[in-house]
Amino acid sequence: KAGVTQTPRYLIKTRGQQVTLSCSPISGHRSVSWYQQTPGQGLQFLFEYFSETQRNKGNFPGRFSGRQFSNSRSEMNVSTLELGDSALYLCASTLLGTSGYNEQFFGPGTRLTVL
Amino acid sequence: SQQGEEDPQALSIQEGENATMNCSYKTSINNLQWYRQNSGRGLVHLILIRSNEREKHSGRLRVTLDTSKKSSSLLITASRAADTASYFCATDAKYSGGGADGLTFGKGTHLIIQP
Numbered sequence: 001k002a003g004v005t006q007t008p009r010y011l012i013k014t015r016g017q018q019v020t021l022s023c024s025p026i027s028g029h030r031s032v033s034w035y036q037q038t039p040g041q042g043l044q045f046l047f048e049y050f051s052e053t054q055r056n057k058g059n060f061p062g063r064f065s066g067r068q069f070s071n072s073r074s075e076m077n078v079s080t081l082e083l084g085d086s087a088l089y090l091c092a093s094t095l096l097g098t099s100g101y102n103e104q105f106f107g108p109g110t111r112l113t114v115l
Numbered sequence: 116s117q118q119g120e121e122d123p124q125a126l127s128i129q130e131g132e133n134a135t136m137n138c139s140y141k142t143s144i145n146n147l148q149w150y151r152q153n154s155g156r157g158l159v160h161l162i163l164i165r166s167n168e169r170e171k172h173s174g175r176l177r178v179t180l181d182t183s184k185k186s187s188s189l190l191i192t193a194s195r196a197a198d199t200a201s202y203f204c205a206t207d208a209k210y211s212g213g214g215a216d217g218l219t220f221g222k223g224t225h226l227i228i229q230p
Contacts, residue, residue, distance in 0.1 A: 004157075006157075033218075035217075035220075042221070042222045043203065045219070046217075056217055092158075092218075103148065103163050104148070104205075106158040106159070108156055111155070
């Protein structure tokens with residue numbers, strides 16, 4: 001079974017631009033979560049989508065948004081990029097059960113550099 | 116804010132020795148997961164331990180969980196050079212109903228195995 005895939009792997013943008021990152025979950029997984037990793041703040045939860053609906057959101061400004069499609073693929077968008085948005089963006093997918101089992105499988109990440 | 120706090124921040128040992136990393140957290144959890152990350156790449160899921168479990172084994176990995184102390188430990192036995200990586204604990208807080216809440220990660224332990 002293929003793992004979580006993210007595209008692109010590397011991206012360079014300039015301040016003020018916007019960017020869209022893509023994530024394809026493991027086949028059969030319906031939940032996709034996004035995380036930002038920086039040296040200063042570590043790994044932080046951005047948001048989670050399930051069945052095309054955002055169910056949970058971390059503490060990030062409205063410039064960070066996302067969506068999920070009917071095939072469970074997800075995109076996240078960052079508008080008006082700032083230097084501090086430079087980070088590794090990780091996507092994770094989850095096969096949800098009724099017992100609260102919540103193992104998340106991560107993709108390789110997209111390295112975003114804002115100049 | 117980070118819920119999990121790993122200790123130590125960095126650990127350097129000789130190949131063949133055992134490595135122990137600790138993690139503390141603050142709130143009640145459903146489960147605790149350990150992940151490995153190699154040099155800014157994606158996270159690799161190592162093991163999940165549920166809140167009603169006290170110990171779990173997977174190959175050379177042994178994880179313990181003490182919910183009364185809100186702490187967990189990861190033991191890697193007979194370490195290899197390939198174990199060099201950063202190790203993170205991640206918790207998901209108790210929730211009602213279904214859903215995948217965001218994981219809360221610690222800052223990680225950077226493990227170096229000297230050949």
